[in-house]
Amino acid sequence: MTGLPIKRMVLYKHGVGYFERQGTFSGDTLTLTFPLTAMDDVLKSLVVIDRSGQVRNIDFATPEDRAALLARGSIQLSNERSLLDLLRDLRGRTVRLTLTGKQGETITGQVIGIDVEDEKPLRRAIVSLYLAEERVVRPFALDDLLRVELVDEKAHHDLSFFLRAAQNDERNRTATVHLTPGEHDLLIGYVAPAPAWRVSYRLLCEDGADGASRCFLQGWGLFDNQLEEDLVDVAVTLVAGQPVSFRYRLYEPQTPERPLLGDVPRPQPKPMARMRKMPAQEYDMMLEAVETMALAAPAPAPALTIETVTDSVRAVAVGEDQGALFAYRVTQPVSVGRGQSAMAPIVGSQISGARELVYNQRRLDKHPLAAIRLKNETDLTLEQGPVTVLINGEYAGEAVLPFTRAGAGFTVFHAVELGVTVLETTHETRHLHGIRLHDSDLLIDEYMLLFRQYTIISTLHTPSTVIIEHHRTAHTELIDTPPPLSEEGFIARWAVNVPAADQTVFTVCERRLLSRSQSISSLTGEQLQHFLRDKLLDEATFQQLSGVLKLYRQIDKARRMIAEHEVEQRRILERQQHLRQTIEPLRSTGEEGALRQRYVATLAQLEDQFEQIARSIAEQQTTIEKLTAQIERRLQRLSALKRTA
Structure with a gap:
C-alpha cells in the first residue's frame, strides 16, 4: 500500500479494525491506497501526525469507477484500435505528422478524420489533414506515418486524462498526503473494515481424590490478514465488547434530489409462508440418531493433564479493562503473511469449577445436561466463543462459553446424560383459609396449591445428584418443599440424590392466596x-x-x-x-x-x-x-x- 508499514493493529468483534502505520518518509507527497469499501471509514477516522514536519492537506480521488471516468473525456480508445480511435477523436485539432522516408517530412494541420477499410483497417487506413494556410486537404496512408505530435494543448490534456483513468484500480482508491518538504517521522492511524476476531476455548477438568474438580481454561484468539500486504512484527490487540460503530457515507458526493410524485400502485397481498413444526415422531427419530452417533463415537484422544497443557503453552496476552470494553494486548510482536490467519493464546488460568447434572425442561426435555459450573477467576473478561471440554484427559463435549466479566459465574453445558430420565407431572388443588364478613357478603380466602412432581429414573451404575432447575410461578410461595440451593430470578435450584439403577420422586409445591366474595343469601x-x-x-x-x-x-x-x-x-x-x-x-x-x-x-x-x-x-x-x-x-x-x- 505504501512505504509505511503497519506497526499496530487493534481488532474488534463487529467488523472493523484500527490500524497504525509508522516510519520515516522523505518528500512532500505521500500516496496511501485503501480498498474502495474502506473509504467511508477511512475518511471518518484518518489521522496523520508528522513529528518532524507539518501536514498541509489531504486529497483523494473522486469516487467514480473506470467507465464513468473514461466517459467524461473527449478521447475514447478501444483495446483493439487505439491509434485509429485516437486519430478519429482528434478531429478538428492540430497535429504534426512525421512521415517515413529519408526526408522525414513533417506536416502540420487540423485532423479532418480517418477512413478505414474493415478488412485491413491498419494497412489501408487514410488520415486527412487540412492545411489552412494553403487551403489544401492532404491524405496520408497510415503506413507512411512515423510519428504523431499533438500540437493542441487540450488534446494533450485529454489524452493524459484518458491514460490516467485507464490505470484506475477498480478495487482501490488513493489518498494523497501533502507535506512540507524534507524528512518526516509519520504516524498514520485509521479505522477500516476487518474480519471480526474470534476466540475458542479449551476447558480441562480433572477429578481429585477428594471428589473436587480442578479446572483449567485456555483461550486462543484467532484473526485474519486480508490486507494486501504482509504483517511483520505488528503489535496486536483484540478487544472484547461492543463499541458503537456505523457506516457513514462520506466518500461519494451526494446531490439531493427533489421528490418525484405520481400514482402509487397498491401492493398486492402475498400469501404468508407457514412455519413447519417438527412432529413428535421426527423428534424421537432425531434423538435416536443422536444416541446412535454417541454410541459410535471414535475413541478418545490420548489423555491430557492440566500440567502438560500449562507447561507447553503460555498465554501471551495481558488484559486491559477499558470501561465498557476489554482488551487483550498480545505482548509479543506478530507476523502474518498476506491472506493468512493466526492464533495466539490469550487466556490460560486455573479456575474454580464443579461438575453437575442439571435438568431444566426449557433447555431439554426428559434428560439432564452434563454441566460444569465455573467462576471466572482469570481477571480477564471472557468473550463469547466455542469451548471444547475435556474431562480427565478425554473429550467430553462442546458448548458456547458466554460473555463473562471477571469474577462472574457461568455454566458450560457440554453433553446430554441419557442414562437419567426425568418425567414431570403437575396438578392443582384449592383449600379454604379464612372467611371475613363484609356487608352482606362473605370474603372467602383460599389457597391455590400448584404441585409439580419430578420423577428421576437412573440407569447409571453409580449414585448421582441431579440439579432440578424449577421455573417459579409468579406471586407464589414455597410450602412443604425443602429450601432451594439458590434462587436467581424466577429459577430455583434443588439438588436431588438418586441411587444407582433406581428412581427418586421430588415434588415442588407452590402456594398462592386468592380471595373471592359470595353473597350470604346464596349460602346453604x-x-x-x-x-x-x-x-x-x-x-x-x-x-x-x-x-x-x-x-x-x-x-x-x-x-x-x-x-x-x-x-x-x-x-x-x-x-x-x-x-x-x-x-x-x-x-x-x-x-x-x-x-x-x-x-x-x-x-x-x-x-x-x-x-x-x-x-x-x-x-x-x-x-x-x-x-x-x-x-x-x-x-x-x-x-x-x-x-x-
Whole structure:
C-alpha cells in the first residue's frame, strides 16, 4: 500500500479494525491506497501526525469507477484500435505528422478524420489533414506515418486524462498526503473494515481424590490478514465488547434530489409462508440418531493433564479493562503473511469449577445436561466463543462459553446424560383459609396449591445428584418443599440424590392466596356446617349466620308466594278480558239478558278475587321489608362484634 508499514493493529468483534502505520518518509507527497469499501471509514477516522514536519492537506480521488471516468473525456480508445480511435477523436485539432522516408517530412494541420477499410483497417487506413494556410486537404496512408505530435494543448490534456483513468484500480482508491518538504517521522492511524476476531476455548477438568474438580481454561484468539500486504512484527490487540460503530457515507458526493410524485400502485397481498413444526415422531427419530452417533463415537484422544497443557503453552496476552470494553494486548510482536490467519493464546488460568447434572425442561426435555459450573477467576473478561471440554484427559463435549466479566459465574453445558430420565407431572388443588364478613357478603380466602412432581429414573451404575432447575410461578410461595440451593430470578435450584439403577420422586409445591366474595343469601346450611367443621367460623357466628339464613329463606318463601299470586292475577285479567268481549254483543232482554247478568256477576267475583290477591301481595312485600331490616340489623351487630373481637 505504501512505504509505511503497519506497526499496530487493534481488532474488534463487529467488523472493523484500527490500524497504525509508522516510519520515516522523505518528500512532500505521500500516496496511501485503501480498498474502495474502506473509504467511508477511512475518511471518518484518518489521522496523520508528522513529528518532524507539518501536514498541509489531504486529497483523494473522486469516487467514480473506470467507465464513468473514461466517459467524461473527449478521447475514447478501444483495446483493439487505439491509434485509429485516437486519430478519429482528434478531429478538428492540430497535429504534426512525421512521415517515413529519408526526408522525414513533417506536416502540420487540423485532423479532418480517418477512413478505414474493415478488412485491413491498419494497412489501408487514410488520415486527412487540412492545411489552412494553403487551403489544401492532404491524405496520408497510415503506413507512411512515423510519428504523431499533438500540437493542441487540450488534446494533450485529454489524452493524459484518458491514460490516467485507464490505470484506475477498480478495487482501490488513493489518498494523497501533502507535506512540507524534507524528512518526516509519520504516524498514520485509521479505522477500516476487518474480519471480526474470534476466540475458542479449551476447558480441562480433572477429578481429585477428594471428589473436587480442578479446572483449567485456555483461550486462543484467532484473526485474519486480508490486507494486501504482509504483517511483520505488528503489535496486536483484540478487544472484547461492543463499541458503537456505523457506516457513514462520506466518500461519494451526494446531490439531493427533489421528490418525484405520481400514482402509487397498491401492493398486492402475498400469501404468508407457514412455519413447519417438527412432529413428535421426527423428534424421537432425531434423538435416536443422536444416541446412535454417541454410541459410535471414535475413541478418545490420548489423555491430557492440566500440567502438560500449562507447561507447553503460555498465554501471551495481558488484559486491559477499558470501561465498557476489554482488551487483550498480545505482548509479543506478530507476523502474518498476506491472506493468512493466526492464533495466539490469550487466556490460560486455573479456575474454580464443579461438575453437575442439571435438568431444566426449557433447555431439554426428559434428560439432564452434563454441566460444569465455573467462576471466572482469570481477571480477564471472557468473550463469547466455542469451548471444547475435556474431562480427565478425554473429550467430553462442546458448548458456547458466554460473555463473562471477571469474577462472574457461568455454566458450560457440554453433553446430554441419557442414562437419567426425568418425567414431570403437575396438578392443582384449592383449600379454604379464612372467611371475613363484609356487608352482606362473605370474603372467602383460599389457597391455590400448584404441585409439580419430578420423577428421576437412573440407569447409571453409580449414585448421582441431579440439579432440578424449577421455573417459579409468579406471586407464589414455597410450602412443604425443602429450601432451594439458590434462587436467581424466577429459577430455583434443588439438588436431588438418586441411587444407582433406581428412581427418586421430588415434588415442588407452590402456594398462592386468592380471595373471592359470595353473597350470604346464596349460602346453604350445608356450607355453614362445613365452615364450622373446618373451624373457619366460631359457634356464635355460626348461630348468627344460621339465623340470618332462616330470615333469607323466609324472604325467598315470600317472594315465591308473590310470584304465584302474580301468576293468578294474570290469569284473572285474561278471564275478565274474555268475559267483557263476550258480554259486549249480548242484548239486555230475554235469554241474552239473563246470560249477560250471569257474566256480569262472574266479573264481579273475579274482581273481588283480584283485590284479595293484591292485598296478599302487599302483605308479603311488607313482610320482605321487615325481614330485610332484621337481616341488616343482625349483620351490623355481627360486624361490630367482629371488629371489637
